[in-house]
Amino acid sequence: MAQDHPFYSPSTHGFVRVGAATPVVATADPAANARAHVELMRRGAEAGVQLLVFPELSLSAYAVDDLLMQDALLAEVERRIGELAEVADELDLVAVFGAPVRQGDALFNCGVVVGPGGVLGVVPKTYLPNYREYYEKRWFAPAAARSDDTVTLNGETVDFAPGLVFEAVDRAGFVFSAEICEDFWAPQPPSTRAALAGARILCNLSASNIVIGKAEERELLCASQSSRILSAYVFAASGWGESTTDLAWDGQAMIHELGAKLAAGERFALEPHLTIADVDVGRIGLERLRNGTFADCARAEGEAATVIPFELGGDDRTDDLIRPLDRFPFVPHDAARLDQDCYEAFNIQVQGLMRRLTATNGERIVIGVSGGLDSTQALLVTCRAFDRLGLPRSNILGFTLPGYATSDGTKSNAWALMNALGVTGGEIDIRPAADQMLRDIGHAYAMGEPVHDITFENVQAGLRTDYLFRLANQHKAFVLGTGDLSELALGWATYGVGDHMSHYNVNGGVAKTLIRHLIRWVAEREPEGGAAEVLRAILATEISPELVPADAEGRIQSTEGTVGPYALNDFFLFYISRFGMRPSKVAFLAHQAWKDAATGAWPSNTPDIEKAAYDLATIRHWLRKFLVRFFQTAQFKRSALPNGPKVVTGGSLSPRGDWRAPSDASAQVWLDELDANLPES
Template structure:
């Protein structure tokens, strides 16, 4: 592997398309411009030390917001312009782009403005478009609105600078760093100015606000930030004025929040007497990729995006290892919102239940047939089927469960299979496939039939294939259909035998659910008592069992055949799959994210109540090793199996691998472009 340095350094934040954004709530005093100027610069220097790229201050932060008719006083407005000159001069030694709020005069009018400052110069000035004039607000008394202010300039200090509501700011030396500015009420309007800006190409939307606080308003701000970042497919950084504003009749809480594609990245402490600086690294590549793959975005941009002036500037990125400040989910498919945990699990589980229920009703059969191994996947498929019977008011004996021990079946898993079937009250039976497998191997002149311990792929697949043959014929015999057990992780890796039960069935109820989510849903079913206490005890035992195909015999001193020893940890593969399939990220970036999520026990985040055993650590070399395995299997030689998948419900927004749904790919592609990108990018 070739080492890279400078702008191509693997650990450099900017190399992977991240922009560090911060929302600042500095100290403020009503009408004390010099104090406010100094407070703004203190926070600017703090942001510089934190290697921030874009710093968003509150609305009118130089003058303070709650001034009423003092806004119309020339002495104060002159002081603001002088203070702005000093902020601009000081910014020459600072790396962040500063978005500073100030009241500014132009053509006999006063505008509520955001001034964009970078490295000693003003890049542009954006006036507020929508002025509130209801309830406690009276802004039209003092300010002119900025709607329709386009293609204008303003003279500030020694500069003539772009002025208008038609400005986008784009870094010429950091791809994806394109931002737009709006002010407070703008994003309470029916169509915020930032909507058009996003359609014109802005990836980061910002809001300088002085919104006062009332009960429930914090939730409203979160809702607006979240919805705008989701609808506009962008990041949204919001900064509201804090304590220190006048309390004549109102109070301020200093709320700061940063969202990306509907996900909360960071928020500040509210009502704090200390200045707040909430930071998050925004993934502009993720934003651009999401727009690229969502045709509706392009259609909307073509239909209504007005012309914007793009103000180019040289940002001078540091290209250093600055860490990564953003929540990274170790288990991106697994619900982890504490407030919605039960609801999210309920939805995931019942999507499967509803899919299987509809298929069962639509067929002419009366029975569901399933092979029960005592392993995780068949267990989950079986409890979904049991819940279908409960929902339809049918006896669970409509389910025909078969355990089919082979040459390597362990007593523990077979025992668990029987316990589970009995606990659920299904019709259960056992078919020993060893005689039929031996006969088939003899017919093939396989060495095993002659007494040699040859455990090759033929030996394994004879067993897997026979199980499926029995299930399909049993379905014919009993007027039913076969429920598939293979999951999304196995489909991604091609870790399934073509034409057998983990790849082929009449309905593949698990193929939209990755292994990590199945583990969690089974745990959720136990915790929420979806089934009887006896069933829960068996489910706990199955969760503790090592994942194994149980196809190769092992001696008394040997460990059970382990799937993860052969192909790698499913927790990593599910991470790789999510970021590769859902967002199309390059392998080097997937490795970068995985390393930050898994490098130590405190890194990343995991769902509530996930067992401590999942809090493992992986070094970059381990991540790269298993990522290569994933890329070879996912892009290289597994698609032909996925192209023949039976129907099955999509469960996660992370996508499915159905050839009729989220993932359509040729069966004969090569993984080389992805492998080359990874190998070129990793440090030696």
């Protein structure tokens, strides 16, 4: 495959490479500062940066006080603005830098936007701080005091207003705006109005001085603003070289997207540097599309903005993404975040089950325990729920229901788990009943032929469910479901039986990859009765429905051999159901995440499949199967799901929740989009 195919370019898939520049400041020396800007702009262009943000008043320096009133300084700043505009035009790069700009007899603290074509526009600061150490009103006029919506720089007249929106006409979604330092701290930042007007990337040119605790405050503001207004936020603060007459500067630089931090630069650095990340403006657009509150607010509170179009020029980069990209979107790689997610997921499941028990005055539960991942997680949740409600674990009735292909390993694990957890265990061999049913329907297996078709499999699955529901009637209990989110997405569930139907299902909102980590999380807490050892044994067991006997070479029925690796399927599910991304973009992201084998610290019992590498052909193969299953063949099963708690964002396939779809749709439009935009194998 040709690596220069458009598929391999981040720009093809709606990514904009942004940078926060941290120059070494030369106090009151625009010529030296311009040279520093040019150096960082060239470095940015070499790294593929398309939008580069500098600190506040970066061309003059911020802490120059009454020197801002010197004509010589202001004239030199204006000359250097022209120089930087020429460099940006040469590099096909958009840069936003800080400069004092005169309009008539007033001076404004501005963000100057330069790019292809020269100076694109100038954004004056809206809110001027004049408290504590700040005295900006001594030198500057606020944006509202401007006499016109244009300003003349080096003989050229350009737009001059707060809230200007800049749009790349040749890059869908590359729409940005800028605000300056204190604007960010205002109750209604200008960036909010810019976002409502269509800007997806918000830039902050800051000269915020550093005091203890302020870095955390800035990060909180960046994260919250990007989350609340569904945007990316690029923050660049002044650093080394600014005057420390009475203040200090740390050069904090950050890039956030939809509340998540994509990149952060070194603070207190002595050398100029760039903080770079790829922002997914396509994802931002999709999030705004599905968020009715954003649209309502834009209609109610939005204001018309001046949109300045520009043409960025060709971009044939085919390098790797520069942004965090989890292989497991439902399972963060950060250990602290994973611990928090597991704590929340487990307790959401527990609370949901507790409420159902109290609502039905239930005191007993019947659950099928197979020795596999899903039933193990459901049983752990049930034990915790019973403990918190003060009910005896003996009221948890666990049954193992061995069939034709049940292995000694899974059955022994099921019994060991039930014994370790102190629940009431039972065993019913379903083979005699299955033999009878197969005889009754005249199946070939009953005549002695080795026919292991779907009927052979579902006779066993259906009988297990029949037994569980009748046992629930007998013991005045209700049946707890065990099927997980990944199985529901793939339709890997027999309609109307235990992995699909129950009185309540605690796992329906939990992806298979997260189930695995939840069991690890419990095992690490050493539950009483020696359950931890059993849990680790279950984690090490290959996923299989165990409905068909092993073949002549001893190979067991493999779930992932049929539907594909759950690691990939969960990746597909997250980006398609959560954001509605095009299949070709999902394939691009999967290739970025999985093209190399995982390295680093992984738990000793992590299956090799979670550390594997997948080439694009393999990703395409399983993604095509996923698309058919998800959009075309499995929805009728999801339309009849029992109740169960939603656990992860965008992770409910309940017909009463996040995902509502027709049961008779076609997957063709998604298959066609994938095939049309991937390189040929």
